[in-house]
Amino acid sequence: MDQKQNVLRLPAEKLYAHELEALREADKAAEKPAGWQLSPRAVLTFITGGQAGDTVITPKYIGNKRLVEMAIATLLTDRALLLIGEPGTAKSWLSENLTAAIHGDSSKVVQGTAGTSEEHVRYSWNYALLLAQGPSDQAIIRSPILRAMEGGGIARFEEISRCASEVQDALISILSEKTISIPELGREVSAERGFSIIATANTRDRGVNEMSAALKRRFNIIVLPAPSSIETEIDIVRRRVSEISASYELRASQPDEDAIRKVVTIFRELRSGVTLDGKEKLRSPSGVISTAEAISLLTGSMALAGSFGNGQLTDEDVAAGLQGAIVKDDAKDQQVWKEYLDNIMKKRGSSWRSLYSACTEMNG
Secondary structure, eight states, rough: GGGGGOOOOOOHHHHHHHHHHHHHTTTSOOOOTOOOSSSSHHHHHHHHHHHEEEEEOOOSOOHHHHHHHHHHHHHHTTEEEEEETTTTTSSHHHHHOOOOOOOOOOOOEEEOOOOOHHHHHHHHEEEHHHHHHHHHHGGEEEOHHHHHHHHHHHEESSSSSGHHHHHHHHHHHHHHHHHEEEEETTTTEEETOEEEEEEEEEEGTTTHHHHHHHHHTEEEEEEOOSSSSSHHHHHHHHHHHHHHHHHHHHSSSOOHHHHHHHHHHHHHHHHHHOOOOOBBBBBOOOOOOOOHHHHHHHHHHHHHHHHSSSSSSSHHHHHHHHHHOOSSSSSHHHHHHHHHHHHTTTGOHHHHHHHHHHHHTOOO
């Protein structure tokens, strides 16, 4: 069996290896920036979709093409890139695919959390080697950022605003001087051409560890909006559910257009606090009901249908997913969901009746 088939989640450069190879072949004559495997136009094609010879390039990001162009242009300069947006606006997905297209390696990642330390940004030590032979190059444990600097690659910094301010500030000198000092060895590591950082920040985390003005100045900031129209969001959900369910080998049929449209409609209305026609105001649940949540809901519903049903997605499968996605804070969210079911969904006619009944039963 192919080893790839046993991997739960392939990185973008392996998942879309055939597309990247087709783009490299078609892009041979184009001028490429230092350290890039593709020209900027070929990177754009990889992200937004198109054709490379006989190979169809699937869109990785569905949204404003100009935002993607701005992101690529930023990485051509000495500026780092910061992608900001609501949860589920494909910040991490865009970051990963940009890195895969440009350098063919999206694995150099710092995951921002409350426990992320300055060592994760710079370097740490193998203390067994350090005690045995003192400070040496072999004893250094290089951070993803240091490895990217040495190889002229791109490092990704996920959820930067989840990190403490002193950890964020460690980036300031790196982004300004493009060096990391290692005083124990009496030397500095200078970044190779092509080095950059793509960071992401969640607007829901504002006030957790607000980025300093000094750090923000070292980034070009691009705000990724939620899908502008219901048709765009349906398209995103359909594509990603198809890709994810194929990689998980779920034994269920793909959700039909009607099921996807209902889920996206519910999410958009609860997220915005108003029905699609603008006639009725709604209360929103406490949790994040993003496009990414809709994708997870439908893949989870497919797992239910494939494992405990006949492989056909039913309203009962979707209702179970909706309950888990919307009701996060039991007391408040359950009431919000009940109001939506009774005041909105119940009145939508026969096409919604089965889903309404399944959701009402699940919500108790």
